[in-house]
Amino acid sequence: MRNCVFLLLVAATLGAGQTPAAKPWTTPKTPWGDPDLQGVWPGTDLVGTPLQRDPSLGTRAVLTDQEFAQRVERSKKQADVDSQETVNEVTKCDPTRGGLGNTQTTCSNGVSIGPPLYWDDRGKPNRQASLVVDPPDGRIPPLTPEAQKAAADRAAPRRARPCARTAGGCHDSWEDESLWDRCITRGLLGSILPSTYNDGNQIVQAPGVVVLRNEMIHETRIIPLSSGGPIGSPHVSSAIRTWMGDSRGHWEGNTLVVETTNFNDRTQLNNATVSDAARVVERFTRTGENTLEYRVTIEDPKTWTKPWTIQFPLKRDAEYRLYEYACHEGNYYMYNALTGARAEEKRAQ
Amino acid sequence: MRVIARLMIAAFLFAIPVWAHHSFAAEFDIKKPVKLEGTVTKMEWINPHAWIHIDVKGPDGKITSWMVEGGTPNILLRRGFTKQSLEVGTVVVVEGYQAKNGENRANGSNITFTDGKRLFLGGSNPNEQPQ
Numbered sequence: 501m502r503n504c505v506f507l508l509l510v511a512a513t514l515g516a517g518q519t520p521a522a523k524p525w526t527t528p529k530t531p532w533g534d535p536d537l538q539g540v541w542p543g544t545d546l547v548g549t550p551l552q553r554d555p556s557l558g559t560r561a562v563l564t565d566q567e568f569a570q571r572v573e574r575s576k577k578q579a580d581v582d583s584q585e586t587v588n589e590v591t592k593c594d595p596t597r598g599g600l601g602n603t604q605t606t607c608s609n610g611v612s613i614g615p616p617l618y619w620d621d622r623g624k625p626n627r628q629a630s631l632v633v634d635p636p637d638g639r640i641p642p643l644t645p646e647a648q649k650a651a652a653d654r655a656a657p658r659r660a661r662p663c664a665r666t667a668g669g670c671h672d673s674w675e676d677e678s679l680w681d682r683c684i685t686r687g688l689l690g691s692i693l694p695s696t697y698n699d700g701n702q703i704v705q706a707p708g709v710v711v712l713r714n715e716m717i718h719e720t721r722i723i724p725l726s727s728g729g730p731i732g733s734p735h736v737s738s739a740i741r742t743w744m745g746d747s748r749g750h751w752e753g754n755t756l757v758v759e760t761t762n763f764n765d766r767t768q769l770n771n772a773t774v775s776d777a778a779r780v781v782e783r784f785t786r787t788g789e790n791t792l793e794y795r796v797t798i799e800d801p802k803t804w805t806k807p808w809t810i811q812f813p814l815k816r817d818a819e820y821r822l823y824e825y826a827c828h829e830g831n832y833y834m835y836n837a838l839t840g841a842r843a844e845e846k847r848a849q
Numbered sequence: 850m851r852v853i854a855r856l857m858i859a860a861f862l863f864a865i866p867v868w869a870h871h872s873f874a875a876e877f878d879i880k881k882p883v884k885l886e887g888t889v890t891k892m893e894w895i896n897p898h899a900w901i902h903i904d905v906k907g908p909d910g911k912i913t914s915w916m917v918e919g920g921t922p923n924i925l926l927r928r929g930f931t932k933q934s935l936e937v938g939t940v941v942v943v944e945g946y947q948a949k950n951g952e953n954r955a956n957g958s959n960i961t962f963t964d965g966k967r968l969f970l971g972g973s974n975p976n977e978q979p980q
Binding site (some may be wrong): 557576584585586587591593601605606609610612613614615616618619620621667668669671683697698710715800818821824825826827828829830832833836837839840841842843844 | 873874875876877878879882884893895896898900904909916918919920921922923924925928929944945946948950951952954956957958959960961965966967968969
């Protein structure tokens with residue numbers, strides 16, 4: 501209950517309008533009477549908001565004016581770098597700037613790794629200290645001893661291979677590459693968490709079903725709704741396990757609640773391989789014409805010592821088009837990584 | 850090298866950095882910085898990354914084809930760039946790193962036109978007609 505109160509406070513503080521509404525928002529209804537959440541809801545504004553909170557902020561979920569001003573300043577500096585028309589002193593590789601590729605090594609070569617970052621999506625400065633809102637310190641709970649051992653066991657054979665000691669790491673097989681590199685999935689969470697590209701999310705509704713489409717790896721979940729009672733629509737057999745799990749939804753007032761289980765034993769949530777006990781509960785609540793509050797709780801007692809929750813607003817953008825991110829069509833990464841590793845081996849002989 | 854590409858092997862190397870980006874260290878060689886000036890022959894608007902194909906003329910006149918990694922087509926389109934934004938025949942300058950496998954592929958953060966303007970920054974394509 502204490503967590504619920506805390507989350508309500510966070511939601512109230514971070515909420516849609518940031519100013520008290522003159523009159524309460526009334527969620528529109530579909531012709532068949534369900535709350536209408538349809539539209540395109542990118543998470544772009546939250547790009548750059550840290551997933552986990554800076555430990556120095558403790559349990560403070562909202563930034564002070566001073567901290568917020570620092571974010572605004574950083575954002576302005578970034579915009580200045582991004583908008584430079586030419587390669588110049590402002591844009592040059594700078595190891596103190598941080599960010600992708602601005603390391604001592606790359607800058608000593610005079611150029612950062614690419615592609616150019618000014619093509620990326622940038623968020624807007626906000627006061628949210630972290631996307632994780634529970635536990636109250638905004639930090640993902642530790643892995644259970646069981647999960648730590650499982651992760652170590654999975655990593656052990658790879659660590660024992662000679663390639664583990666090379667600069668580029670192991671690329672002996674496609675199976676050495678991440679699920680994302682392989683264009684399989686970024687997982688349920690990674691598909692919707694704000695990223696530097698592919699931030700589009702679309703909701704389409706029909707009687708008895710909600711379709712949630714994520715631009716990242718063009719994932720689409722077709723979510724059956726129960727007609728009454730929580731999670732009334734039963735999940736598929738526990739023998740059926742998938743990368744994105746099996747999602748079932750129901751309405752709690754105007755909030756769409758989606759429960760997902762039946763993850764396979766290789767899929768990941770925030771880079772952790774989950775167990776057969778993983779359960780994800782998402783809540784979608786429209787808090788205004790153009791704001792959809794997204795809240796997701798991850799429970800997996802075999803993986804994390806306690807549940808954790810992420811919350812952030814998605815913003816309607818009628819102009820945003822979701823493009824088909826057909827990640828396999830020209831995935832030169834796989835070829836470059838595997839042949840690159842072979843070339844390195846040859847050089848080492 | 851018979852290409853104009855100046856393969857500037859860094860005289861000194863620091864410890865291998867931990868890349869924030871998963872793919873770079875696997876694909877490209879931090880020890881092989883390159884600077885290329887070449888003529889666009891094709892742009893592949895493909896996922897997960899677009900690739901710019903350029904022909905680079907060496908001092909002996911021999912042409913070598915290179916591929917340069919670009920951003921995700923979704924992002925480029927969202928910025929307003931289309932298949933017409935980088936016409937065949939445009940000359941671009943690329944500073945980056947060569948692929949580890951020794952092939953003529955490059956990844957770098959400095960991609961400009963010959964006048965020094967950065968590629969795909971609004972209105973920076975000299976060949977683009979005013980709207």
